[in-house]
Amino acid sequence: MTVADTNTEIPTETDTAALVDADEVRRARKRRIEEIAKYVIPATVMIAAIWYWDRLVVWNEIEPYILPRPGLVLSTLIEDWGTLSTSLMVTLQITGMALAVAVIGGVGLAVIFALSRYAEMSFSPFAVILQVTPIVSIAPLIFIYIENRLIGLLLCAWIVAFFPILANTTLGLKSTDHNLSDLFTIYKANRWQRLIHLQLPSALPYFLGGLKIAGGLALIGAVVAEYVAGTGGIGSGLAFRILEAGYRLQIPRMFAALILIAVTGVIIYATTSLISHLALRKWHESALKRE
Amino acid sequence: MAALPLGHRDAVLHMREVDKTFNGGVVALQHMSLRVNEGDFISLLGPSGCGKSTALRLIAGLMPPTAGRIDWEGGQSADDLGVVFQEPTLMPWATVEKNVFLPFRLRGQKFSAVRDRIHEVLDLVGLGSFAESYPRELSGGMKMRVSIARALATNPRLILMDEPFAALDEITRQKLNDDLLKLKERANATVIFVTHSVFESVFLSDRILVMAARPGRIIHEIEVDAAYPRGIEWRTSKRYGEVAREASDMLHGALNTQEAAE
Numbered sequence: 428m429t430v431a432d433t434n435t436e437i438p439t440e441t442d443t444a445a446l447v448d449a450d451e452v453r454r455a456r457k458r459r460i461e462e463i464a465k466y467v468i469p470a471t472v473m474i475a476a477i478w479y480w481d482r483l484v485v486w487n488e489i490e491p492y493i494l495p496r497p498g499l500v501l502s503t504l505i506e507d508w509g510t511l512s513t514s515l516m517v518t519l520q521i522t523g524m525a526l527a528v529a530v531i532g533g534v535g536l537a538v539i540f541a542l543s544r545y546a547e548m549s550f551s552p553f554a555v556i557l558q559v560t561p562i563v564s565i566a567p568l569i570f571i572y573i574e575n576r577l578i579g580l581l582l583c584a585w586i587v588a589f590f591p592i593l594a595n596t597t598l599g600l601k602s603t604d605h606n607l608s609d610l611f612t613i614y615k616a617n618r619w620q621r622l623i624h625l626q627l628p629s630a631l632p633y634f635l636g637g638l639k640i641a642g643g644l645a646l647i648g649a650v651v652a653e654y655v656a657g658t659g660g661i662g663s664g665l666a667f668r669i670l671e672a673g674y675r676l677q678i679p680r681m682f683a684a685l686i687l688i689a690v691t692g693v694i695i696y697a698t699t700s701l702i703s704h705l706a707l708r709k710w711h712e713s714a715l716k717r718e
Numbered sequence: 719m720a721a722l723p724l725g726h727r728d729a730v731l732h733m734r735e736v737d738k739t740f741n742g743g744v745v746a747l748q749h750m751s752l753r754v755n756e757g758d759f760i761s762l763l764g765p766s767g768c769g770k771s772t773a774l775r776l777i778a779g780l781m782p783p784t785a786g787r788i789d790w791e792g793g794q795s796a797d798d799l800g801v802v803f804q805e806p807t808l809m810p811w812a813t814v815e816k817n818v819f820l821p822f823r824l825r826g827q828k829f830s831a832v833r834d835r836i837h838e839v840l841d842l843v844g845l846g847s848f849a850e851s852y853p854r855e856l857s858g859g860m861k862m863r864v865s866i867a868r869a870l871a872t873n874p875r876l877i878l879m880d881e882p883f884a885a886l887d888e889i890t891r892q893k894l895n896d897d898l899l900k901l902k903e904r905a906n907a908t909v910i911f912v913t914h915s916v917f918e919s920v921f922l923s924d925r926i927l928v929m930a931a932r933p934g935r936i937i938h939e940i941e942v943d944a945a946y947p948r949g950i951e952w953r954t955s956k957r958y959g960e961v962a963r964e965a966s967d968m969l970h971g972a973l974n975t976q977e978a979a980e
Contacts (some may be wrong), residue, residue: 607809611824614824710810
């Protein structure tokens with residue numbers, strides 16, 4: 428027997444069809460235009476917005492200590508790069524470490540929940556309480572109890588970041604195909620085999636969705652914790668620089684630090700999206716290109 | 719393969735007076751007895767709610783019977799069963815060959831040790847060149863072939879098929895029916911096939927168990943005395959029509975009494 432029968436939809440029809448379909452040509456042109464517009468339009472709008480910001484300051488003669496011109500922000504960013512880059516590294520470090528611990532903690536806890544319903548019943552209230560209590564209200568306590576400032580910051584960022592990973596991974600571990608689950612039962616799979624070969628791969632798309640959210644939250648957590656922690660002297664992150672610049676009315680520097688935080692957030696989001704794409708592109712529906 | 723008379727073949731499985739009652743008192747299956755012999759192709763034919771899928775789940779060990787016994791001749795082991803569900807039930811994250819590898823993996827075998835067998839069985843279902851494709855790249859019929867390959871791969875004593883082709887179009891379905899018979903003979907497999915299609919059951923099986931609902935039970939058994947291999951000649955023969963007629967009559971009779979009782 429052959430597969431020729433079921434396989435006929437795979438060879439491309441465009442190879443054999445010599446005729447040109449006007450509608451198809453139109454669609455192709457539309458696709459090409461959209462492909463370019465996808466980059467050009469947002470870039471243009473962004474540039475226009477920055478230009479308008481600049482004009483706004485000039486036209487209204489706004490003082491730089493109220494709203495600096497974009498050019499001034501940029502030159503401050505370059506001038507203060509020494510201080511700002513050190514702070515950026517601190518914030519990045521806390522964010523990255525918090526995210527890493529959130530992944531380990533979130534996935535680990537989700538696996539424990541999946542293996543034991545009683546563990547889930549026992550500990551999920553704690554996870555929810557940690558999640559719903561605003562971090563700014565817990566942070567002062569954390570900094571009282573924990574002397575090491577870095578660990579305190581890390582803990583704050585972790586509390587904010589781990590929940591989406593826990594919640595999503597838990598959901599994913601439960602979202603296995605029922606028939607596949609039956610098949611594992613029929614083949615007498617043990618609990619670990621079921622976890623490794625069925626539940627974890629099923630949970631991967633959910634986990635990656637949680638990771639995207641957690642990446643942004645880890646940054647927010649790190650920044651908020653730094654605000655609460657206040658002046659720290661050595662090893663101060665971007666949030667501390669913003670506070671400091673605010674006290675000294677160095678508004679351009681505030682903007683420069685703010686831009687660095689925003690760019691960091693975008694880079695984190697882009698990175699987690701890329702990881703997600705690379706992990707799922709071969710098989711998951713979300714990575715499918717519609718014909 | 720010359721069909722031996724039923725009593726002369728070795729038994730694989732016995733169901734004895736098996737009942738299944740679900741919570742709330744729904745009798746899904748009542749007094750089902752069945753002797754499955756080596757090489758049998760048995761169809762469970764009936765309307766929805768007649769307990770045919772319940773019977774399959776009981777045999778698969780996915781739930782215990784309420785009463786009665788299901789015994790494997792010579793005891794049960796992990797390699798006894800291959801299963802094909804109505805959906806292909808493939809792992810979307812694994813390639814075709816890794817999907818077929820699953821039953822081997824779950825009993826602790828290395829891929830390299832069974833690669834040849836996996837490719838052999840993929841060739842058998844006509845998917846030899848798709849070993850490294852992902853399920854989403856395949857059509858519905860091809861996915862079903864992978865599912866069949868997985869069920870065949872370990873040479874199980876019994877293959878359970880739960881309406882495997884119900885979701886496919888008629889042309890693909892007929893082709894897969896033809897191919898299934900060839901595969902069954904080559905592997906000398908024993909099959910229990912659940913279907914609600916009279917024609918499918920008549921074409922494929924050597925025994926048809928017609929079932930009725932409320933309570934789910936076997937109401938009639940038909941021996942289909944046509945020799946294998948079967949093909950288009952069988953599909954268009956007079957005897958095929960007669961057997962199909964008999965099975966249809968039994969089904970309709972059961973439905974009418976059921977409706978009258980309601």
